[in-house]
Amino acid sequence: MLQLARNTAPLALRLREHRSASWAHARALADGGFELSGRTLGLVGFGHVGQAVARICAQGLGMRILVHTRSPLSATAPATGATRLPLPHLLAQSDFVVLACPLTEETRGLIGAPQLAQMRRGSFLVNVARGPVVHDAALVAALQSGHVADAALDVFDSIPLRDDHPYWQMDKVLLTPHVAGITDDSMRAMGQGAVRAVQHLLRGEVPPNCINPLGVEAFRTRF
Numbered sequence: 001m002l003q004l005a006r007n008t009a010p011l012a013l014r015l016r017e018h019r020s021a022s023w024a025h026a027r028a029l030a031d032g033g034f035e036l037s038g039r040t041l042g043l044v045g046f047g048h049v050g051q052a053v054a055r056i057c058a059q060g061l062g063m064r065i066l067v068h069t070r071s072p073l074s075a076t077a078p079a080t081g082a083t084r085l086p087l088p089h090l091l092a093q094s095d096f097v098v099l100a101c102p103l104t105e106e107t108r109g110l111i112g113a114p115q116l117a118q119m120r121r122g123s124f125l126v127n128v129a130r131g132p133v134v135h136d137a138a139l140v141a142a143l144q145s146g147h148v149a150d151a152a153l154d155v156f157d158s159i160p161l162r163d164d165h166p167y168w169q170m171d172k173v174l175l176t177p178h179v180a181g182i183t184d185d186s187m188r189a190m191g192q193g194a195v196r197a198v199q200h201l202l203r204g205e206v207p208p209n210c211i212n213p214l215g216v217e218a219f220r221t222r223f
Helices: 002-006 008-032 047-058 087-093 113-118 136-145 186-201 213-222
Strands: 041-045 064-068 097-098 123-127 148-153
Touching: 002 008, 002 113, 008 136, 041 047, 047 064, 064 087, 087 113, 113 136, 136 148
Parallel strands: 041 064, 041 097, 097 123, 123 148
Antiparallel strands: none
């Protein structure tokens, strides 16, 4: 979101390609940038990722937070002043729409041509969920028309993204190869979490991050 707001990708690309000859032109791209403070963030999905993004954007960046989720907002969710809305209302009011939902039969193709048309003209889409949540051809058309200003995409229908895909020609579209959650620290934490879970199980205990407590009794009976 910060890079999209500040035109970082095209600015850096122009400067790298033409170096000092493009200095003034690259600086001029900053004139089209804007602050995130006071803008509206629409989160589709409000699990651990969505809540973390909401906390950063509300408390750190001063953004207004809208949420579309099938579950009521949890009392344990971070204090962000989030408002829960139906998807069409969220799309119509958001400057940035961030997809942070799981891929299910309900969310597959959730963002297609009708939903993209409901977004504010000149708004931005960020997908750190799963590629099939977005109808790919519809997003390309919305980007080409300028209705959606830009996008940041970490996931795609097919991985790797094919060489002739239109996204490659859109210099303001940020592309990453499904690495939004990958760092040296996060991979270490995942490995350590797996070890701790196994240690708990070997002691006959429930792991602290158990996501299926209904299966605990069956596990204990079996083992």
